[in-house]
Amino acid sequence: MEEKKVNSFLNRLKEKAQNQSNYGGEIESSEAQMNAKDCPNCGAGRAKQDGITHCAYCGFEFLSVKLTNGVYIKKEDNSI
Amino acid sequence: MFGLFNKEKEEAFPEWYAELQESQERWFSFLEKLEAKMEEFATVAIPELKEIMQSDDDLYKRTFHRVYSGVNGQLSNIREKARDTYEEKIDNLYYQLNSQVSVLSKHHNLLSDFRGACSDRHNDFDDKYDYWRKQIDKTQERDLEIEYKKILEEYETIKNKFNCTQCGGTIEIEKIFLIETYISCPYCKTQNTFAPSTQGRNLQNIARDLAEQRTAHLYEAFEIENDKERILYLQSHELGLTRIHETDPKKLKEIQAKIDDLEEQRKFAIQNAPKLRQIYLRAMYDEWNKITPDLKEHNEKMYQNQLKY
């Protein structure tokens, strides 16, 4: 009799845990991706030597912040 | 109620002793049943937990954690039940009688023995609780070497698979990136955004634990050395006690020599333990930096902070 109680408790616990949604939604597993964004203003590509914050051709602002040295980003990445 | 002060000279055992005995028996039996239940539950839960850990696809293993919390919740519930019952049924009785039975009474030792026995049995119960909690904690262990291997393998498959969206040239992914980053095409210099896979991002989450797993033997060595101080102290103390009734000067000298030796060892352990800790920490951080070299700068600062404590 007692064994049943322990098992049934555990099963109910498991079921409830599996059915509950994770807070904030499920995290979808995604593959590695590579994308490039052209300038939405003039259609030009973004080239490294021009920095990543502004479009070298039309000056469109991709990033409205001033970059500092980060994990991979360096402050040299600021467009002039 | 107990009429103690006239009768105690004649009686072998006072009236209240029967109640004491019964309470003690019931307490022991109660704890035994609780222990059996803990064991029964844990024995069934542990393999289930291990299975859920494997099958939970979530990046943070949240289904596993929910079940894990629920299992521990039941154990806590049992431990609380023991504590509450100790207070209500054992402590209460003890204090009630203690206020009525003089400490000088020859029967008072029955009362203190009762309390001692029940308290010791409670400690044994707590030890069993700790044991099962530890077993349950172990289900959290993941074979991180396997997960790390998968990440490395995935990297090998993707590192040359991407082409520049502008000119079509191959962009080689030079290392395992932990977060999104800008990579420029080596040919046309166009800035591309590379987003690592969910699995690749997970490397950050498992790195420390993996480093700790790999250096666990060094941590153990430190722990053993750290515990030595207390152990040696107690040994020394017990030896000291044997001197009290010893009159033979030769034996006394021997005992003193042993105590001195234990003290030497204890002093050594005290200054050696922090050294072993540093050896462990340095090795662990070195492993960590091998796994996620991009975090080295940050990790070195954390290492320095840890040394201070």
Next chain:
Amino acid sequence: MFKKLFGSLSGDNKQENQNYEAAQTSNDNYEEDYDNDYQEVEYDPETLHGTHYAVEDFDAEVAERAEAWIADERANGENPEEKDIQNIYFNYRRAVYTEWNNCDSDQMIRFEHANSLKYTGVQTSGFVKVEDNNPFLEPVHGISLRDYTAMCLKISAGIDYQEVCKAMGIESVIWEELNTIWPQRMGEDTSFTVTTLFGQYYAENVTLPQLENLKAEISEEGLANLERIKTDRYFYEELAGARQAAYEYGIDGAQWILDNFGINLADFQSVAMQWMTEQNQNWNSEDIIEFSNYQQEKQKEYAAKFAEEQGGNIADDINF
């Protein structure tokens, strides 16, 4: 995502201080002894030192007593370590403060909180001292800690991080760097300034003009409950207790609060931080004990309800 951060805000960051702080459960009151010449002590609003003495004199008195004790120890062959020395100073500070201000221990604790950075090197929420040019507080890619907190609040409230990035004029690459570097700084800063300040901003529910339009969905009931936990401490403690009980029964507490009361995690944590900060600023041990007991009571009540849904606890049939 922020569970680790909140762990350090609410309790774990005090681990180094555990050598020093004994649980202050009773409020020792010395005021009765001085009934006849009792004069109301005025306290400096920032340092909480009595205005009838100079702080330098206070520090000098503490140092004098502490060094005398330390010299004594050395004379007896003991060698106090750094930790012991700090403990000695800590205890003398308490003694001198209580003597010179003739106050109860609640006031003494408030004083300790106001000066935690100066005397122990660790910040306390509600009393954060921010210096200019603190390298830990330098903006990361132009985003300050306050800005970062505002973004975190929106995201924890359920708004898509891409939307938040757009509103801030940045791309997700920058966000991921922010979300790596700010937590790193929190870990590196041994004074816990970054962590504590983040907590304070979170409690204040900071926002930015560019994020104003991003509103998390909240039901009418949720809004009403949110208002209530902000103003009714008992109601807040009840939900906090219920949340704890939920975890013990295998339920995600944050999701449970959202499902049953319409309050999202960000808002709940923000209110939790508000109550904690207020508690630090107005330290009152009686209140603290009362609320702690109340929360525990509620936790037990909800635990019983959850247990019933599970068919009871596994040890229900075992009795004394």
